[in-house]
Amino acid sequence: MKTHDKNKAYWKQNLRYLAILLSIWFLVSFGAGILFKETLDHIQLFGFPLGFWFAQQGAIVVFVLLIFIYVRWMNKLDKEYDFDED
Amino acid sequence: MSVQLWTYTFVGITFALYIGIAIWSRAGSTKEFYVAGSGVSPLANGMATAADWMSAASFISMAGLISFMGYDGAVYLMGWTGGYVLLALLLAPYLRKFGKFTVPDFIGERYYSKSARLVAVFAALLVSFTYVAGQMRGVGVVFSRFLEVDINTGVIIGMLIVLFYAVLGGMKGITYTQVAQYCVLIFAFMVPAIFISFQMTGNVIPQLGMGAKINDGSGLYLLEKLNNLSVELGFAEYTKGSKSTIDIFAITAALMVGTAGLPHVIVRFFTVKKVRDARKSAGLALLLIAILYTAAPAVAVFARTNLINTVSNQPYANMPEWFTNWEKTGLLGFEDKNGDGIIQYTANAQINELTVDRDIMVLANPEIANLPAWVIALVAAGGLAAALSTAAGLLLVISSSISHDVIKSVINPSITEKQELIAARLSAVVAVVIAGYFGINPPGFVAAVVALAFGLAAASIFPAIVLGIFYKKMNKEGAVSGMVVGLLLMLFYMLKFKFGIFDGGKSAVAGLQSDWWFDISPEGFGSIAMLVNFAVAYIVCRFTAPPPDKVKEIVENIRIPSGTGDAQQAH
Numbered sequence A: 001m002k003t004h005d006k007n008k009a010y011w012k013q014n015l016r017y018l019a020i021l022l023s024i025w026f027l028v029s030f031g032a033g034i035l036f037k038e039t040l041d042h043i044q045l046f047g048f049p050l051g052f053w054f055a056q057q058g059a060i061v062v063f064v065l066l067i068f069i070y071v072r073w074m075n076k077l078d079k080e081y082d083f084d085e086d
Numbered sequence B: 001m002s003v004q005l006w007t008y009t010f011v012g013i014t015f016a017l018y019i020g021i022a023i024w025s026r027a028g029s030t031k032e033f034y035v036a037g038s039g040v041s042p043l044a045n046g047m048a049t050a051a052d053w054m055s056a057a058s059f060i061s062m063a064g065l066i067s068f069m070g071y072d073g074a075v076y077l078m079g080w081t082g083g084y085v086l087l088a089l090l091l092a093p094y095l096r097k098f099g100k101f102t103v104p105d106f107i108g109e110r111y112y113s114k115s116a117r118l119v120a121v122f123a124a125l126l127v128s129f130t131y132v133a134g135q136m137r138g139v140g141v142v143f144s145r146f147l148e149v150d151i152n153t154g155v156i157i158g159m160l161i162v163l164f165y166a167v168l169g170g171m172k173g174i175t176y177t178q179v180a181q182y183c184v185l186i187f188a189f190m191v192p193a194i195f196i197s198f199q200m201t202g203n204v205i206p207q208l209g210m211g212a213k214i215n216d217g218s219g220l221y222l223l224e225k226l227n228n229l230s231v232e233l234g235f236a237e238y239t240k241g242s243k244s245t246i247d248i249f250a251i252t253a254a255l256m257v258g259t260a261g262l263p264h265v266i267v268r269f270f271t272v273k274k275v276r277d278a279r280k281s282a283g284l285a286l287l288l289i290a291i292l293y294t295a296a297p298a299v300a301v302f303a304r305t306n307l308i309n310t311v312s313n314q315p316y317a318n319m320p321e322w323f324t325n326w327e328k329t330g331l332l333g334f335e336d337k338n339g340d341g342i343i344q345y346t347a348n349a350q351i352n353e354l355t356v357d358r359d360i361m362v363l364a365n366p367e368i369a370n371l372p373a374w375v376i377a378l379v380a381a382g383g384l385a386a387a388l389s390t391a392a393g394l395l396l397v398i399s400s401s402i403s404h405d406v407i408k409s410v411i412n413p414s415i416t417e418k419q420e421l422i423a424a425r426l427s428a429v430v431a432v433v434i435a436g437y438f439g440i441n442p443p444g445f446v447a448a449v450v451a452l453a454f455g456l457a458a459a460s461i462f463p464a465i466v467l468g469i470f471y472k473k474m475n476k477e478g479a480v481s482g483m484v485v486g487l488l489l490m491l492f493y494m495l496k497f498k499f500g501i502f503d504g505g506k507s508a509v510a511g512l513q514s515d516w517w518f519d520i521s522p523e524g525f526g527s528i529a530m531l532v533n534f535a536v537a538y539i540v541c542r543f544t545a546p547p548p549d550k551v552k553e554i555v556e557n558i559r560i561p562s563g564t565g566d567a568q569q570a571h
Helices: A003-035 A050-080 B003-024 B030-038 B042-053 B056-098 B103-110 B114-146 B151-201 B222-232 B245-260 B263-270 B275-311 B321-329 B358-368 B373-411 B417-440 B446-470 B476-497 B510-515 B525-542 B549-558
Strands: B332-334 B354-356
Touching: A003 A050, A003 B056, A003 B245, A050 B056, A050 B275, B003 B114, B003 B151, B003 B373, B030 B151, B030 B263, B030 B373, B030 B417, B042 B151, B042 B263, B042 B275, B042 B373, B056 B103, B056 B114, B056 B245, B056 B263, B056 B275, B056 B358, B056 B373, B056 B446, B056 B549, B103 B114, B103 B263, B103 B373, B103 B446, B103 B549, B114 B151, B114 B263, B114 B321, B114 B358, B114 B373, B114 B417, B114 B446, B114 B476, B151 B275, B151 B358, B151 B373, B151 B417, B222 B275, B245 B446, B245 B525, B263 B275, B263 B373, B263 B446, B275 B358, B321 B332, B321 B358, B354 B358, B358 B373, B373 B417, B446 B476, B446 B525, B446 B549, B476 B510, B476 B525
Parallel strands: none
Antiparallel strands: B332 B354
């Protein structure tokens, strides 16, 4: 593959990953924590109404996971395209 | 030992530690002063970023605000952490690859223009000053209560400490003090939270205690109990909140985007070696932040329940010592309106007799729960660690913006490295003095002021950087007009609706709420200003000349991680 095409393909895959991760990011915070909060509140998780839990704790836990998944995917992608810096 | 003696001990030990680290790691070159020589490990950078970013607002104010806002407090929790995801995915790796010293560096080069750089400098300064004033205020609150000095004296002591290690150590000194400050602040936040969680629910993990049953024999979940108490006193149910959905949405979005646009946080990613490290340290930073951010809503619930149980409908004469201590600072007030000697606490402003400043909840919480003296003192040291670490990070942005982006890049490019270093240190001194002034004459609650800084960052810096990375065709005309319009719009809205400048001053602010555009508060308006910035940038860009090929090459280059240059190379 030529460098130019290779760079393009790498960038495309990067954008695909971002789209997936940011959709989840939006769903757990703006979705579960705000827009659908009232509906989810009918479900009880221990002492928490579920929507309230997402807004105050759940979304944050998912955020942390999202970044670590991103790190993993990107490290793998860098290897595949030989963009590894080591 | 008394609380005061413990406090002097803890504060003394931690201050000595910070100063020791600053002397050990003082900066010798501009590269060390601006980006710690780009040799910080991902874990150390993660801890430093966490301390840098968790401010007096996170430590002192946030749980207190949440305890009075209930569900609505989620705007801070989701907003401030959610922005981290944007930062990690959209900005940090690319800016590290770009490899310069400051945010205006990137904007100036990417948009091949000195005016773009200057607009970015202006935005960075505005955001940082607004933010740092909040930190100084936090320092003042802690000193006035625990060391029983006047708030203003407290601010001045805080100024001197920050001045000492920011001026001496630059980014290098700040990074390693922040690592120590992270340890202090997380320990100081979690110890009382664990104590109180165990006391109230029997669960030692506060995050879980929040959803557990309260052990007062009622068999109710803690949150149910608090909902009942709130309704009895005429407040909204704790888990429901009272802001409109659109405002919650807008504030959360503004805080998220603002977090990602904060120059003092972005610049931390210039300090690691590789793009890979930048990604990893963003993850570690959020993990370390999440420990406090998932515990804060629990602390809010504990504090609110305890407060109501301790003071509501109790005789004033029976109030414990902490009550009178806080009364002395003027941050807690009791006015016996009906003269019965009993504290009536209700949502009805006419008969309510208790006023509580939100900023005292976290600090007073261990006392309200009757925890041992050393735990109370620990919280004071933690609050100071949080405020000082953030203030130092901000001062560095301010001083590097002036010495590097204004003096070195625009006014006099021929100054030597030594002179630039002197300029950097002098600007830090001036910045501390200005910040101290705002700390003594603060514009409002710590967290509310900080929230406005986020609005300004969202309206200006974030769109310019994102477009610079993800939209190759964006040109200087588009980016500059976007930033200028976004910033002015945000400033206008803030001055109009937060400070009442155009309608007769502060007293008019409450009456203006019905005029809010789209029902969105000044805190949430940053998200609208950001959209306007994007739209203006795009439209202007369509009708003006495309960027030169050289700039397109820069963009293609930062998208690929390999071959990370040294931060110094370009100079």
